[in-house]
Amino acid sequence: ENIKKGENVGEDVSYLEIFQKSENKIKEATSFLKSAQNHLEEVNIDDIPENLKDKFSFLKRVLPEANLILSDFLKEEKIFTDVLGGNGARKYLFLFQNNQEMRSTGGFIGSYAILDISNGRVRKFFIDGIFNPDGQLKENIVPPVPIQKISAGWSLHDSNWFPDFPVSAEKAIRFYEKTGGPTADGVITMTPTVLKKLLKVTGPIDLSEYGITITGENFLEKIQYETEIGYDKELNQPKKILADLAPKILDKIFNQGNLSNVAETMNIILESLNEKHILIYSKNWEIEKNLSDNGWTGEILETKKDYLSVINTNINGFKTDGVIEEKISHSAEIQEDGSVVDTVTIVREHKGGNTPYDWWNKVNVDYMRVYVPKGAKLLSAEGQTREINTPPLDYDALKFKHDPQVEMEENSIEIDKESKTRIYEDSGKTVFANWVYVSPQETVKIKYSYLLPFRVDLDSSWKPINSYSVLFQKQSGSLGSQLDFELIFPEKYKIIWNYPETFKNENFSKQKKKFSLETNLAKDKFMAISFMNN
Numbered sequence: 199e200n201i202k203k204g205e206n207v208g209e210d211v212s213y214l215e216i217f218q219k220s221e222n223k224i225k226e227a228t229s230f231l232k233s234a235q236n237h238l239e240e241v242n243i244d245d246i247p248e249n250l251k252d253k254f255s256f257l258k259r260v261l262p263e264a265n266l267i268l269s270d271f272l273k274e275e276k277i278f279t280d281v282l283g284g285n286g287a288r289k290y291l292f293l294f295q296n297n298q299e300m301r302s303t304g305g306f307i308g309s310y311a312i313l314d315i316s317n318g319r320v321r322k323f324f325i326d327g328i329f330n331p332d333g334q335l336k337e338n339i340v341p342p343v344p345i346q347k348i349s350a351g352w353s354l355h356d357s358n359w360f361p362d363f364p365v366s367a368e369k370a371i372r373f374y375e376k377t378g379g380p381t382a383d384g385v386i387t388m389t390p391t392v393l394k395k396l397l398k399v400t401g402p403i404d405l406s407e408y409g410i411t412i413t414g415e416n417f418l419e420k421i422q423y424e425t426e427i428g429y430d431k432e433l434n435q436p437k438k439i440l441a442d443l444a445p446k447i448l449d450k451i452f453n454q455g456n457l458s459n460v461a462e463t464m465n466i467i468l469e470s471l472n473e474k475h476i477l478i479y480s481k482n483w484e485i486e487k488n489l490s491d492n493g494w495t496g497e498i499l500e501t502k503k504d505y506l507s508v509i510n511t512n513i514n515g516f517k518t519d520g521v522i523e524e525k526i527s528h529s530a531e532i533q534e535d536g537s538v539v540d541t542v543t544i545v546r547e548h549k550g551g552n553t554p555y556d557w558w559n560k561v562n563v564d565y566m567r568v569y570v571p572k573g574a575k576l577l578s579a580e581g582q583t584r585e586i587n588t589p590p591l592d593y594d595a596l597k598f599k600h601d602p603q604v605e606m607e608e609n610s611i612e613i614d615k616e617s618k619t620r621i622y623e624d625s626g627k628t629v630f631a632n633w634v635y636v637s638p639q640e641t642v643k644i645k646y647s648y649l650l651p652f653r654v655d656l657d658s659s660w661k662p663i664n665s666y667s668v669l670f671q672k673q674s675g676s677l678g679s680q681l682d683f684e685l686i687f688p689e690k691y692k693i694i695w696n697y698p699e700t701f702k703n704e705n706f707s708k709q710k711k712k713f714s715l716e717t718n719l720a721k722d723k724f725m726a727i728s729f730m731n732n
Contacts, residue, residue, distance in 0.1 A: 304675025536655025
């Protein structure tokens with residue numbers, strides 16, 4: 199109850215102590231599992247009774263994976279200790295990103311919280327609607343041009359413009375300071391996907407003051423209804439339900455002494471970090487580096503060869519990303535001279551239109567940015583919505599300030615003559631940007647073709663071996679698009695190694711072969727193939 203009110207929560211529970219107790223249990227379990235794994239390795243399967251062979255094979259297969267997961271968890275003790283205030287009091291700006299309304303780093307920021315934590319004890323967890331601090335912003339700042347479609351000024355709720363999360367996190371910290379808020383030690387974001395998973399641990403939670411019971415199955419619909427329609431119009435606190443729900447979830451998980459619930463919660467947190475439904479930014483350089491090494495900071499990664507990340511930004515498209523199914527097809531074709539042409543097709547299908555919820559029955563309005571290797575040359579683009587945006591205000595006359603990073607990006611934009619695609623560089627990548635509209639019950643297909651800035655050529659004398667690799671980075675907060683990948687290469691190229699091993703190898707034509715793979719972009723995916731002359 200005190201957490202909900204943003205007051206001192208006393209000495210009731212230390213999440214650091216819970217983590218340390220769980221850590222000790224995990225260490226004991228790890229020691230036991232490693233011993234079991236070693237003993238299993240010594241057993242000959244032929245000596246196992248026939249009715250137990252399947253179980254034996256299963257254990258032999260999963261034990262190494264279990265040991266690896268537990269070892270990885272233990273290695274992050276330093277990060278969790280610091281985040282939980284074990285090295286001194288910490289203050290975090292906590293941003294709730296609604297991935298039903300996608301934005302660059304995970305979703306529209308509809309609510310925020312200030313989390314004060316020291317030695318694992320939450321001193322304050324104050325949740326509020328984002329427009330309350332935004333209303334205190336005294337400085338007028340020009341927003342990125344696409345944001346101008348809905349907002350004349352730039353503020354905290356639109357601060358997550360840059361897909362590279364550390365950049366957007368710094369913007370959020372500065373905007374919050376400009377509203378009169380304190381300086382944060384870091385930023386933590388979370389999507390509703392995390393809360394849905396946690397509700398499966400807690401079971402149903404009764405919110406009698408709202409006349410509803412929240413479960414993992416109805417969470418999105420009930421919360422969306424209360425924040426959009428059902429809230430008290432006189433009180434005018436549409437996000438109050440989140441402030442009421444959060445402490446009840448925490449209480450059910452941590453205050454009832456059930457270690458299995460704690461362990462399951464830790465697993466959900468790790469999974470959510472790996473799938474970028476939770477992002478963490480720390481102003482402590484050492485901690486930030488450790489977070490980055492684990493892939494938990496949502497940054498755009500450096501790559502030596504091919505790269506793709508599709509960033510969807512819902513601007514006045516309501517909550518329609520909750521009913522959009524997306525398929526990304528990436529075809530890389532190595533030419534006879536070693537040059538590589540990529541063709542990327544993005545299909546977005548709108549499943550709304552006939553739902554009982556108005557926010558899922560609207561047109562999805564998406565400012566789509568496709569990040570590719572720096573120096574890639576656009577050959578063609580099709581399927582996009584052609585739209586020109588004009589400023590809603592005379593910003594110079596009104597003496598609005600310009601953000602240096604936004605201004606530098608926009609001044610560097612080139613417009614492709616044929617397709618009107620906006621082309622620029624960000625985070626060490628070339629970006630192709632376009633508006634993409636899709637109406638309920640309709641499908642839109644966007645297609646880009648571009649020449650990569652490197653070759654995969656083979657020469658028997660000075661380059662007998664070469665390789666192609668690609669990193670697919672999932673957009674933070676995305677539920678995971680379907681991903682189809684194919685690499686087409688000349689018949690003279692002989693594959694000597696590939697990762698992963700599950701590629702499908704077939705003939706594409708008389709002169710070319712094809713490697714293909716179908717997967718889901720729930721996490722970042724890396725693929726690589728090495729060649730030599732056939």
